[in-house]
Amino acid sequence: AAGVIQSPRHLIKEKRETATLKCYPIPRHDTVYWYQQGPGQDPQFLISFYEKMQSDKGSIPDRFSAQQFSDYHSELNMSSLELGDSALYFCASSPGKRATDTQYFGPGTRLTVL
Amino acid sequence: GNSVTQMEGPVTLSEEAFLTINCTYTATGYPSLFWYVQYPGEGLQLLLKATKADDKGSNKGFEATYRKETTSFHLEKGSVQVSDSAVYFCALSRALTGGGNKLTFGTGTQLKVEL
Numbered sequence: 001a002a003g004v005i006q007s008p009r010h011l012i013k014e015k016r017e018t019a020t021l022k023c024y025p026i027p028r029h030d031t032v033y034w035y036q037q038g039p040g041q042d043p044q045f046l047i048s049f050y051e052k053m054q055s056d057k058g059s060i061p062d063r064f065s066a067q068q069f070s071d072y073h074s075e076l077n078m079s080s081l082e083l084g085d086s087a088l089y090f091c092a093s094s095p096g097k098r099a100t101d102t103q104y105f106g107p108g109t110r111l112t113v114l
Numbered sequence: 115g116n117s118v119t120q121m122e123g124p125v126t127l128s129e130e131a132f133l134t135i136n137c138t139y140t141a142t143g144y145p146s147l148f149w150y151v152q153y154p155g156e157g158l159q160l161l162l163k164a165t166k167a168d169d170k171g172s173n174k175g176f177e178a179t180y181r182k183e184t185t186s187f188h189l190e191k192g193s194v195q196v197s198d199s200a201v202y203f204c205a206l207s208r209a210l211t212g213g214g215n216k217l218t219f220g221t222g223t224q225l226k227v228e229l
Contacts, residue, residue, distance in 0.1 A: 004157075031214040042203060042219040043158070050213025058216075090157055097213035100146045100165040105158040 002026050004106035006091050012112045013081050021076040021109045025093030031055070032074040033103060034066060037088040049074060050097050081113045116141045120204050120220035127194055127227050135189040135223045137178075137204035145206040147171075147180050147187040148217070152201045161189075161202070194227045201225070 005024040013019050025032050031050045035043035045058035049068035060066075063081075068074045078085060088110050092103040121136040139147065146165045150158040162171030167182035176191045187204060204220040 033214065033217075042221050043217075045216055045218075048210065048212075048214045048216070050210075053212065055212030055214045056210045056216055092158075094214060097209065097215070099207045099209035099215045101215060102148070102160055102163060103207075103215070103217060104160065105150075107157045 004091055004093050004104055006089075006106040006109050008109060009107065010110050010112075012114065014114055015081055015083065017081050017113075019078045019081060019111060021078070021089055021091075021111070023074045023076070023091030023093075023106060025072055025074070025091075026095075026104055029093035029095050029104075030072060031094045031097060031101070032068055032072065033092040033094075034060075034074070034076050035090040035092065035105075037090060037108075039087075043090055046076070055097075078111075083113050086111060086113045116145065116206055116208060116218045118204050118206055118218055118220035120202075120223050122221070123201075123224035125223060125225050127225070129196055129227055129229055130193045131227075133189070133191040133194045133198075133225070135202055135204075135225070137187045137189065137220060139185050139187065139204075139206050141185075141206055141208065143208065144182075145208050146215075147178070148205045148207065149176070149178055149187070149189050150203045150205060150219075152203065152222070154200075158203065194225070196227045196229060199225055199227045 034046040094101040149161040164180035207215040
């Protein structure tokens with residue numbers, strides 16, 4: 001079965017650079033979520049989109065922005081990178097907008113900021 | 115607000131031992147409850163879920179029952195294997211008015227199973 005695809009899988013950037021993470025949801029899933037997971041931490045919700053509109057925003061820095069495109073893929077743009085942005089970034093998708101809908105996670109993008 | 119509390123790890127067991135990982139939650143309304151598992155270097159995989167009180171989720175020998183009276187969703191397995199070594203996250207979800215749902219995770223419990 002098709003899964004959530006994230007690219008790149010690994011990314012190394014310098015401080016103050018920008019990074020773009022991409023997420024391709026499972027086909028026919030119209031909801032996308034972004035999470036940040038620091039070392040030894042639980043995933044922290046950043047932002048979500050339903051039908052290409054932002055549906056909720058969590059603890060996402062103003063330096064980050066995201067959008068969902070007409071083909072439902074999503075991109076997380078991160079500017080003025082800081083050392084503390086080093087983390088695993090997960091994208092998840094779900095088939096609908098109910099609380100009972102399962103979120104399916106991608107393999108993650110490991111971002112390292114030097 | 116919503117929150118999830120899990121027992122701290124690491125939990126170390128011998129193969130074939132019985133596993134319990136405690137999870138309790140605080141939430142308004144009737145959230146759905148999930149257990150996700152994360153193997154080293156990988157993403158989160160859904161292990162099981164329950165969407166209403168007294169529902170039992172089960173998968174791969176793991177079980178958890180949604181107990182509204184004790185606000186708990188403890189994970190159990192009768193006989194663990196070395197391959198079960200991973201980090202287990204308990205989570206609850208609530209619907210978002212804008213569409214989709216929001217997951218709130220516990221801090222995760224690392225399980226190590228030894229021969």
